[in-house]
Amino acid sequence: MRVVTAAQMRAADTAAVARVGDVALMHAAGRKIADAIVALARDVRNDTPVRRVVAFAGRGNNGGDAYAAFAVLEPSIERIVYAEPTSQMSAGRRDAELRAVATGVVTRPFPATDVDAVAALATCDIAIDAMLGVGARAEPNAAYARVIEAVATHPYVLAIDVPTGVDATTGAVASHAVRAHATITLGAVKLGLLLDPARAYVGKLMLGDIGIEREIDATDGMRFVTLDDAEFLALLPARDDDSDKRRSGAPLVIAGSRQFPGAAVLCARGAARAGAGYVTVATSDANAAVLRTHLIEEIVVGFEPDDIAGTIDALIELTRRSNAVAIGPGLGLSERTGEIVRGFIARCERPFVVDASALFHLAKHLDLLRGKTCVLTPHAGEFARLSGEGTLEPGARVARLRAFVARTGITTLLKGSATLIDDGTTMHVNTTGTNALATAGTGDVLSGIIATLLAQGLAPIDAARAGAYWHGLAGREAARERRIGVVASDVHEALGRALPPKR
Numbered sequence: 001m002r003v004v005t006a007a008q009m010r011a012a013d014t015a016a017v018a019r020v021g022d023v024a025l026m027h028a029a030g031r032k033i034a035d036a037i038v039a040l041a042r043d044v045r046n047d048t049p050v051r052r053v054v055a056f057a058g059r060g061n062n063g064g065d066a067y068a069a070f071a072v073l074e075p076s077i078e079r080i081v082y083a084e085p086t087s088q089m090s091a092g093r094r095d096a097e098l099r100a101v102a103t104g105v106v107t108r109p110f111p112a113t114d115v116d117a118v119a120a121l122a123t124c125d126i127a128i129d130a131m132l133g134v135g136a137r138a139e140p141n142a143a144y145a146r147v148i149e150a151v152a153t154h155p156y157v158l159a160i161d162v163p164t165g166v167d168a169t170t171g172a173v174a175s176h177a178v179r180a181h182a183t184i185t186l187g188a189v190k191l192g193l194l195l196d197p198a199r200a201y202v203g204k205l206m207l208g209d210i211g212i213e214r215e216i217d218a219t220d221g222m223r224f225v226t227l228d229d230a231e232f233l234a235l236l237p238a239r240d241d242d243s244d245k246r247r248s249g250a251p252l253v254i255a256g257s258r259q260f261p262g263a264a265v266l267c268a269r270g271a272a273r274a275g276a277g278y279v280t281v282a283t284s285d286a287n288a289a290v291l292r293t294h295l296i297e298e299i300v301v302g303f304e305p306d307d308i309a310g311t312i313d314a315l316i317e318l319t320r321r322s323n324a325v326a327i328g329p330g331l332g333l334s335e336r337t338g339e340i341v342r343g344f345i346a347r348c349e350r351p352f353v354v355d356a357s358a359l360f361h362l363a364k365h366l367d368l369l370r371g372k373t374c375v376l377t378p379h380a381g382e383f384a385r386l387s388g389e390g391t392l393e394p395g396a397r398v399a400r401l402r403a404f405v406a407r408t409g410i411t412t413l414l415k416g417s418a419t420l421i422d423d424g425t426t427m428h429v430n431t432t433g434t435n436a437l438a439t440a441g442t443g444d445v446l447s448g449i450i451a452t453l454l455a456q457g458l459a460p461i462d463a464a465r466a467g468a469y470w471h472g473l474a475g476r477e478a479a480r481e482r483r484i485g486v487v488a489s490d491v492h493e494a495l496g497r498a499l500p501p502k503r
Contacts, residue, residue: 003224004188006134006168012215026092030068032208036184052078055128059086062133064093071099079105117150129159129178134168145176159183171195188216194429223426229500235466237456248277249455252322255329256283261290263330266441268298270448273495312343324351326451328358329444351454355447375460379415411460419468423461432472436479441488446471473498
């Protein structure tokens with residue numbers, strides 16, 4: 001599914017207006033927004049009839065969209081638009097206002113005081129934010145701020161396109177911003193709605209298709225996409241009827257140490273629950289016995305880390321019976337381990353995913369990854385070290401990741417509540433992130449999932465984006481079953497149950 005910046009959306013709108021006209025587009029937008037109002041009423045009001053809906057409309061087409069929606073809502077609903085006065089309006093907005101008035105919609109002046117803003121919401125069932133749209137960048141003015149403060153107390157707020165005060169491209173949030181219960185975004189999902197801190201202001205995100213897909217696809221500039229359930233399921237490899245355990249996916253997991261044995265367990269179980277038929281875990285001899293008590297279905301092989309050359313040879317030999325590798329979870333930060341990691345990576349010819357300790361050991365040796373089929377999976381702190389450019393600020397994630405991948409050519413998954421995956425061609429924004437995953441070991445599970453998908457033949461970018469999507473679904477599933485106290489093992493155990501139903 002395509003995701004766009006504000007500039008790309010404006011370009012698509014301009015092209016679509018040239019093709020079908022402003023009036024037709026606003027008709028389409030109005031129908032989708034009206035559907036969203038009905039859906040919101042059904043979801044949050046338990047089918048209690050909606051009697052009164054209020055919209056706060058700015059001067060532009062965002063305000064016009066509110067009129068267009070009210071024009072097609074059930075006339076028995078009282079519909080009031082508090083509109084900023086405007087002397088100039090598009091043909092689409094003018095048409096929408098005329099149609100709305102003809103069906104009984106009432107226009108009132110925009111609230112002039114705090115008391116007026118609160119009074120406008122009295123007995124209102126649903127409040128509509130139609131103040132500032134995609135093109136807005138500046139801090140909301142005093143009049144908008146007044147309304148934003150008032151609607152903050154209302155339980156059911158629907159934002160049109162983007163909540164007022166949210167930057168549609170960066171996800172930055174102004175000091176005054178609408179925190180919506182739901183947002184109906186039109187034409188295409190806006191990038192900023194998927195990024196922090198805006199995600200906390202968007203609520204339930206709905207997409208209103210207004211028939212401009214060709215214009216969206218034709219926009220220039222950096223390309224962003226996201227998965228939906230159907231696209232995710234289409235990526236997952238199907239197991240053939242005659243498949244054996246190795247052809248079903250045979251990842252090698254190089255992980256764990258005396259201090260962090262659990263990381264290897266979680267990575268291996270993530271790989272197994274993601275559908276691998278044969279998981280091998282390579283760990284230090286001192287750790288192997290412990291792992292064998294926890295890993296029953298997986299094969300545990302020990303190595304002697306003091307014998308660096310011998311260990312590298314042994315690990316390379318294991319890859320001959322595996323078809324992908326996960327390396328790094330819990331390995332530790334000793335220089336001896338670093339030599340093993342770097343020596344192995346230099347010789348490895350299988351696809352691999354790099355996480356945790358291995359990221360540390362490769363940070364100053366990224367040249368070893370040139371030409372390799374691999375995925376890096378850093379969190380923000382690890383990425384700061386990998387990139388060599390210091391602390392990663394939330395608003396800089398997109399630009400910093402794109403620059404890093406452009407420079408190195410390495411497919412990289414940057415973890416976060418909105419995980420980003422980039423291969424230098426397209427940036428994928430994951431939408432299934434959840435705070436349930438903010439617990440130790442969930443990244444190890446993710447590495448196992450990606451290793452299995454690589455072992456089953458997916459390209460690094462597809463393994464990474466499908467793995468992130470599935471990982472988030474499993475986190476949500478685990479959180480449904482356990483409202484508090486989700487741990488990483490709950491996530492790998494939820495992978496099967498979290499799969500969306502086939503349609």
